Amino acid sequence: MPEPPPTADVSTALVTGGSAGLGQVIAATFADAGYRVVLVGRSSERLDAAKQQLDTQPGRDIVTLAGDVGVREDCDRIASTIEDQFGRLDVLVNCVGTSDRGLAGELTADRLHELIDQNVVTTLLCCQAFAPLLESSRGSIVNIGSLAGKVGARYLGGYNAAKHALAGLTQQLRLEWRDKGIHVALVSPGPIRRDDAGTRYRDRTDATLPASASAPGGGTKVKGLPAATVARAVLACAQKRRTDVILPGYLRLLIVLGNAFPRLGDWLLLKFTS
Ligand SMILES: NC(=O)c1ccc[n+]([C@@H]2O[C@H](COP(=O)([O-])OP(=O)(O)OC[C@H]3O[C@@H](n4cnc5c(N)ncnc54)[C@H](OP(=O)(O)O)[C@@H]3O)[C@@H](O)[C@H]2O)c1
Secondary structure, three states: OOOOOOOOOOOEEEEEEEEEEEEEEHHHHHHHOOOEEEEEOOOOEEEEEEEEOOOOOOOOEEEEEEEOOOOOOHHHHHHHHHHHHOOOOOOEEEEOOOOEEEOOOHOHHHHHHHHHHHHHHHHHHHHHHHHHHHHHHOOOEEEEOOOOOOOOOOOOOOOHHHHHHHHHHHHHHHHHHHOOOOOOEEEEEEEOHHHOOOOOOOHHOOOOOOHHHHHHHHOEEOOOOOHHHHHHHHHHHHHHHHOEEEOOOOOHHHHHHHHHHHHHHHHHHHHOOO
8 A cells, every 4th residue: 555645644625716815815714724725726827926925924834736627637637636745635615606797687598607617517526526535534625605695686697596506516415425424515605805896897787787786795785794704714614514604694594584485585685785
């Protein structure tokens, strides 16, 4: 039997989309909790820049591996590299995903395919490629959903459909992989504070939509969350094997009420979005 790699005693977390936005903050949070963190993204330049920023805090063990997680061969290659170099994977955070703007009534099939590819297929391929390593470690998968995967909302184009599909995939994998010891969880945050919030989707927001449509969450009246709060919830979710986390937490009650009483749910959604 081959010797395990010398570093196999260090807990390892992989964050897809770790070179920007929420993924980079999640990477910092896991690194500060003592994990070796593997950042995955398509652009090597972006990965290098993120690593450089993350390395400014001493003691962090950050590794970058470039690849497109929408491509099965790239996911398999990254899984082999992790097995060869580190001998283990304890946590997979699937953070790659993209929002949208527009009316579902005008959504094209091509755009919906793109959003499903970016938000769901990337996650599916990573879960499949890394499952053997996670089975060995009895590890955790945390998929980053959205409030848009828990309820509908106006003006979010195909994002609601894509994140609802991700929520369904997450629960199904959790049930299927329970006996393998792999924990599969969903974290569904509301809008996250960032410098470019409110401007990112302007080019997807046409004049027929209210100006609020390009705002975070498509104009949802929920206060923006600090990315660090979401990242801490992701870490706790992996470590405490939580299954389904909604942020901010008080919205869970409204979502449960809305599911039990759909007319009330629609009323609440219209009230909470402008
Ligand atoms: N921002 C919010 O307010 C908010 C709210 C709720 C939920 N979320 C969810 O949080 C997640 C992160 O969102 P974000 O806005 O922080 O992301 P972001 O800033 O747009 O960053 C996306 C990251 O994913 C990487 N990426 C994209 N496609 C990839 C692919 N096919 N393979 C590998 N890497 C890929 C990008 O790097 P490359 O381009 O170099 O590949 C980048 O590192 C998403 O799932 C989003 O739906 C966000």
